[in-house]
Every structure is written in structure tokens, then in C-alpha cells.
Amino acid sequence: MTKNILIPFILILLLGCKQDKKSPLSIEEDVAFLANDILKGRETGSPEEVVAAEYIQKRFQDIGLSPKGNVGTYFQTFTFTPKIDPHGQVQFVSADSTITGTNVIGLLDNKADKTIVIGAHYDHLGMGGSGSLYTEGEAVHNGADDNASGVAMLLQLALDLQNEGNQGNNYVFIAFSGEEMGLLGSNYFTKNPTIDLSKVNYMLNLDMVGRLRKDKTLSITGIGTSPIWNQVLNATNTDFKLVLGESGVGPSDHTSFYLQNIPVLHFFSGQHEDYHKPSDDSDKLNYEGMRQIQEYIEAVILELNNSSRLAFRKTKNESEEVPMFKVALGVMPDYLFDGKGMRIDGITEDRPAAMAGLQKGDIVIQLGDSLVTDMMSYMRALSSFEEGNTTKVIVDRKGEKIDAEITF
Known part of the structure; x- marks a missing residue:
């Protein structure tokens, strides 16, 4: 075997061994796999990102989610030509291209009229390059907080909501590719949806939720995208010092859904010195804090179970004022x-x-x-x-x- 073939083969064997157990995997175990050095930072289109996608697919299967990617699969692939002009737009193409990304999509179908989308990107910066804040050459950027943390929380939410039974909602769980290159996976999904977007009640985005501070400050943006958000978030909060932002536009995947007139929320536990550096490792995450955020999100979902469809509201694009x-x-x-x-x-x-x-x-x-x-x-x-x-x-x-x- 060549080296390029051998490494993905070893990773797939590791994936199989990791999940060969009876009890559900924990947040810690999911982060440990996704943020392992051997995945080389999960750069979009890399063999290692494909292995991460396989891992998430297997987790969706074990939880009991149905495939909702391309016909009969959990995967929605998209090929694109990277932008040369940093101010230009990526061009999605149907033929072979430079890079192929893979969204991983699972459905919890409760035969309901309303659907909730819960998303988190699983790609990161690979060995560095564009976007990295590390100045000492190539190194593995594991992205434990950004965003193995969000994917691990998404998987635990899927497990808990599956165990809750029929709650009057369908749930679509999406692990997005290409976020670090410009929200590519979520952009592609909303323009090529594998579900009926008209039934989506709201979208929750989990991006960098692994470093909750001692004062329990939690940022939630997008509260201006529906009149009910402020009331619900405060009514269900018992643990956090909330920092709330109005705009539905921001540097993460919820933006793609907001632009489709869908109410959104982005949960974020804060910036830190390891952001976009090789030092963003799994041993630095606050796992108890992650569980508290997860329980809070579940409380928000349950609070809205019996409500009517959320009204959508446009917000000021704060990024235009920067x-x-x-x-x-x-x-x-x-x-x-x-x-x-x-x-x-x-x-x-x-x-x-x-x-x-x-x-x-x-x-x-x-x-x-x-x-x-x-x-x-x-x-x-x-x-x-x-x-x-x-x-x-x-x-x-x-x-x-x-x-x-x-x-x-």
C-alpha cells in the first residue's frame, strides 16, 4: 500500500474499534476521536475529513437516525473551485473539481408538521495555512473547540431527543463541511436541500461550545430573528450569564439558514488564545460546561414544543457596519x-x-x-x-x- 492509501485505512480501522462497544459514546469520546492528531485537522476535502464524516455517519446510524443526504445515504457531497480572489465567491460545480466537501445529514422522523435543524461544522484548518493564527510553520490544527465540541454536542442532543420519543417535531442533524472556507456546506445545503425547508421551524447552530468559563458566560446570537427568542431563552435559563446578540448574520453556518428566512440561534462559549492554533486540544475543554449547555438547549426545544410556528424577523446586518x-x-x-x-x-x-x-x-x-x-x-x-x-x-x-x- 502507498502511504496515502494506508493512512485512511488505518483511520477506518480505528473508527471501527472506537465504536465497537455497547454503551453510547460520551461527549469526551466523540471529541477525542474528532480532535485526534491522526485526523490532521479535518481539512475540507482531505482523506482525514472523509474519515471524520464516516465516523459521524456511524454515530448517526447507532443513534437511530435515518439517512437524509444524497438518495439513500447520510452524505451530501459538493464539489467546488476554491476562490482565488478573497472577495469573490466560491463556484459550486457538478463535475470533478479541486475540492469535494461532505455534509453528513441524519433525520429523526416523528411524522410531524414542523422540523428543527440542529447543525455544527466538523471541518477545521488541517495543517494550518489560510485562517491559522500559528506563525511557526505547519502543524496539526485539531480544532477541539472549533468545532469537535459542537459536533459532539450535536450527537448527544440526537441521542437524547431520540430517547424522548415523539415530541411533535422532526429533527434534522447536520454536520457541515467547508465552514472554515466560507460556510460552504451550509450554503450548499440550503440551496440544494434534502428536506422541505418550508417545514423548518428554526435552526440551532453549535459552533465553539467547549470552553465555558467559570462565570458561565454564554453567547447566543440570532435572537432578533424571531420575536419569541428573548422570552424563551431567559425563561429557560437557570445557569448562565447570557450575552445576547440580535443579528442573524455571523461567521458561522446559521447565516445560511437566516438568509432563507428561517429563525436561527448560534450558541458560542467564547473566544480563547488557542483559537485557530494547534493548541486547541481536547484536554482543554470544559466537558461539564458542555453538558450544561446541552441541557439548556434541550430545555429551549422542549419549551417550544407546543408552540405554533415561530415568526421570522429580519435583523440588522451588523457585519456591514464593521x-x-x-x-x-x-x-x-x-x-x-x-x-x-x-x-x-x-x-x-x-x-x-x-x-x-x-x-x-x-x-x-x-x-x-x-x-x-x-x-x-x-x-x-x-x-x-x-x-x-x-x-x-x-x-x-x-x-x-x-x-x-x-x-x-
Whole structure:
């Protein structure tokens, strides 16, 4: 055997051994498989992504979901030509092409009039390349939080909802390919649906749900896509400090469904320093936090069981208001921070913030002459600078105001 044939063969053997057990697999076990080094980061179209798809298919079968991909299968494949222009669009084609992605789709059919779609992307960055924040060459980007965590939670939700019996809803579970390349799998599915989209009541998207913090801050975006979301999310919440966002448009797969006039929610446990780096490994996930998020999602679903069809509402596209930048501070913002200012969640070495002595946990409250009260005001302030500019920054560091000089 050649090396290219041998590796997928070994992976398939590993898949079979992993699932040769009587009891259902746990969230930890699903993450451990999907985020294993041997899967080489599950890059879209790679042999290793295909093995991950086979794994998810087998899990769907064991749970008892029916195939809902291409006729008689769990797989919906799509071929495409990668975009050369970063501002252009990917072209889906029917013939052989450069890359083939594979959505994995399972149905829990309760013969109901309403269908709920639950989705999570399973692809990641492979060995790095475009999108990676790692600067030291090729390395396996396991993507435990992004997004083995979402797929593992999706599988547990499928198992629990199957065990609940007929709840008045059908459930379609989709593990999307191509998300990291631009929401390709969800885009393709909504334009080539294997179900009747007119029966979809709402879509829940699980993307990066594995790093719940000690303060239990949970971000949920899309609440503006139906008038009922705010009420239901707060009524069923007993554990979390919720950070709620209105827009149905965002950098994940729920966007594709929102654009089809379907109410959506995106669950997200927060950014971290391991995002899009090889260090996003399974041992760093908060598995108890994942179970709490899963139980919360089930409570939301059950709360809506006897309700009528959700009304859809268009929301402001917040991404259209984001200013363009010519410079970067070299920090990772804390997107779950709901206080005044922009809290720094990570610092990149040898970039302006690090060289100015800023630290993780600092809250930027002024940049140049502009006050910073939230993420949008921070971005507006940053957009006014060009490379070579020097300005002052004021941060709140544990209650103390610290002045520093920043050179971009």
C-alpha cells in the first residue's frame, strides 16, 4: 500500500474499534476521536475529513437516525473551485473539481408538521495555512473547540431527543463541511436541500461550545430573528450569564439558514488564545460546561414544543457596519465581555499591544482621542489609524488606569 492509501485505512480501522462497544459514546469520546492528531485537522476535502464524516455517519446510524443526504445515504457531497480572489465567491460545480466537501445529514422522523435543524461544522484548518493564527510553520490544527465540541454536542442532543420519543417535531442533524472556507456546506445545503425547508421551524447552530468559563458566560446570537427568542431563552435559563446578540448574520453556518428566512440561534462559549492554533486540544475543554449547555438547549426545544410556528424577523446586518482596518493592535478581544470598554483576552507577541506592555485582562477604555465603550467603538477608533502612526491607549487594569504609547 502507498502511504496515502494506508493512512485512511488505518483511520477506518480505528473508527471501527472506537465504536465497537455497547454503551453510547460520551461527549469526551466523540471529541477525542474528532480532535485526534491522526485526523490532521479535518481539512475540507482531505482523506482525514472523509474519515471524520464516516465516523459521524456511524454515530448517526447507532443513534437511530435515518439517512437524509444524497438518495439513500447520510452524505451530501459538493464539489467546488476554491476562490482565488478573497472577495469573490466560491463556484459550486457538478463535475470533478479541486475540492469535494461532505455534509453528513441524519433525520429523526416523528411524522410531524414542523422540523428543527440542529447543525455544527466538523471541518477545521488541517495543517494550518489560510485562517491559522500559528506563525511557526505547519502543524496539526485539531480544532477541539472549533468545532469537535459542537459536533459532539450535536450527537448527544440526537441521542437524547431520540430517547424522548415523539415530541411533535422532526429533527434534522447536520454536520457541515467547508465552514472554515466560507460556510460552504451550509450554503450548499440550503440551496440544494434534502428536506422541505418550508417545514423548518428554526435552526440551532453549535459552533465553539467547549470552553465555558467559570462565570458561565454564554453567547447566543440570532435572537432578533424571531420575536419569541428573548422570552424563551431567559425563561429557560437557570445557569448562565447570557450575552445576547440580535443579528442573524455571523461567521458561522446559521447565516445560511437566516438568509432563507428561517429563525436561527448560534450558541458560542467564547473566544480563547488557542483559537485557530494547534493548541486547541481536547484536554482543554470544559466537558461539564458542555453538558450544561446541552441541557439548556434541550430545555429551549422542549419549551417550544407546543408552540405554533415561530415568526421570522429580519435583523440588522451588523457585519456591514464593521469598519475597515489598515492596522491591528495585536490582541484577541473578549467577545463575551459586557462591561464598558474592550477587554483583551489574548496578546500576540511582537505586535503593538505586546510592545506597549498591555496584558491579558486589560480593558481598553480609550484609543487615541476616542473613548472605547464597546467592541464597535473600539473598531471605529482603530480604523482611523494607519501603519506608522503613534498614539496613546488607556486601559483599566484591575481598577487602575494605565497609560501606554502604541505604535502601529
